[in-house]
Amino acid sequence: MKTSTHLVLLLTIALAWTLAGCDNSGNILIGDDDDASGDDDDDDTGDDDTGDDDTGGTCDGVAFDFEDGDGGFAHQSSDGGFDDPWELGTPADADCASGDNCWATRLEGEYGNCEAGELVSPVLDLSGCDGSAVQLVFMHLFRFEQGQQANYDGGAVQMSTDGGDHWVDVEPDPPYTGFIDGNYSECLDSPQIDGHQGWSNVIPGNNWDKVSVEVGAEYFTDAFRFRFLFGSDRGVTEEGWYVDDVSIIVE
Numbered sequence: 001m002k003t004s005t006h007l008v009l010l011l012t013i014a015l016a017w018t019l020a021g022c023d024n025s026g027n028i029l030i031g032d033d034d035d036a037s038g039d040d041d042d043d044d045t046g047d048d049d050t051g052d053d054d055t056g057g058t059c060d061g062v063a064f065d066f067e068d069g070d071g072g073f074a075h076q077s078s079d080g081g082f083d084d085p086w087e088l089g090t091p092a093d094a095d096c097a098s099g100d101n102c103w104a105t106r107l108e109g110e111y112g113n114c115e116a117g118e119l120v121s122p123v124l125d126l127s128g129c130d131g132s133a134v135q136l137v138f139m140h141l142f143r144f145e146q147g148q149q150a151n152y153d154g155g156a157v158q159m160s161t162d163g164g165d166h167w168v169d170v171e172p173d174p175p176y177t178g179f180i181d182g183n184y185s186e187c188l189d190s191p192q193i194d195g196h197q198g199w200s201n202v203i204p205g206n207n208w209d210k211v212s213v214e215v216g217a218e219y220f221t222d223a224f225r226f227r228f229l230f231g232s233d234r235g236v237t238e239e240g241w242y243v244d245d246v247s248i249i250v251e
Contacts, residue, residue: 057127057222059134063247067099071246072122075103078229081188082116085230085240097139097208097244105230105240111153112237114184116191119228123163124248126215127222134215136226138246141208143239144200145232151200152182153232155241156193157213163223169196172213177201182233191231198229199241208244215248 064071066088075086085105092109096102103119105111126134136157144153156176158167176197184190203209215224228243 057129057220058125059127059129059132059220059250060125061248061250062124063245065099065245066101066103073103073119074122075117075119077116078118078192078231079116079189082114082191082231083112084117085111085115086117086119086228091242093239094141094242096242097141099244102242102244103228104242105155110237111230111232111240113232113234114187116193116231118192118230119243120164121226121246123222124224125222126220126224126248129220129250130217133251134220135249135251136213136215136247137249138211139208139244140199140203140211141206141242142199142203143206144202144241145236145238146201150181151178151198152180152236153238154180154193154198154200155228155230156180156196156198157211158227158229159213159215159219160225160227161219161221161223164225164227167227167229170213172211174209174211180231182231183235184233186234193229193231196229202238208242 064073066073070088073088075084077084086103087105087107088101088103089107090096090100091102091104091107094104105115105117136159142155144151144155154177157170157172159170160167177200178197180193180196180198180200182191182194184194213226228241230241
């Protein structure tokens with residue numbers, strides 16, 4: 001009688017484990033219904049880990065007033081054999097647009113003949129800017145050689161999508177003066193700005209002016225950079241180019 005009772009009890013327990021979804025150790029297993037919700041959890045986790053919100057990059061505005069340093073900007077000769085005139089500090093012959101420090105193609109005196117330099121921004125991540133309106137905005141003042149027949153010395157802005165390996169001309173507002181076409185017969189070579197649109201002569205009003213450049217969707221990468229490119233030819237120099245209060249504005 002006891003044996004029969006025992007057998008019934010064991011069969012009852014085994015059936016209960018089966019219905020409850022237990023393994024041989026008594027741990028509760030995840031049933032089919034829970035597996036389905038588990039798949040949903042996996043999908044949700046995948047969305048969180050790889051979705052656009054997390055890996056779509058950033059799209060933050062940034063401003064540089066250069067009062068506490070160079071802001072990550074770098075400068076160097078843009079062409080071998082040419083001197084780089086870019087300097088950061090307080091100019092002797094002009095006020096900065098704001099504060100005490102700004103960039104200039106010589107803080108004191110005039111730039112030299114056969115000079116070519118680039119002032120390059122740090123790498124910026126704009127890869128999350130799809131659907132946004134982005135602008136490069138800065139203040140500048142320039143006094144280049146005044147040519148009646150050509151734009152001998154000058155400056156231009158260019159943009160890059162690959163950290164500065166390749167540069168593209170832009171269309172600023174206010175627009176450029178015209179094509180830079182200097183006489184480089186006594187220079188080692190022609191500077192990169194030669195033949196490109198740029199600012200030349202003297203800025204209208206001889207005062208600081210605000211410039212805006214649209215940053216199109218083709219520049220929405222994680223390696224966006226821009227540069228201020230300067231070049232002078234073999235004769236006649238001036239005070240040069242001043243740049244201050246540079247911003248990337250996102251709307």
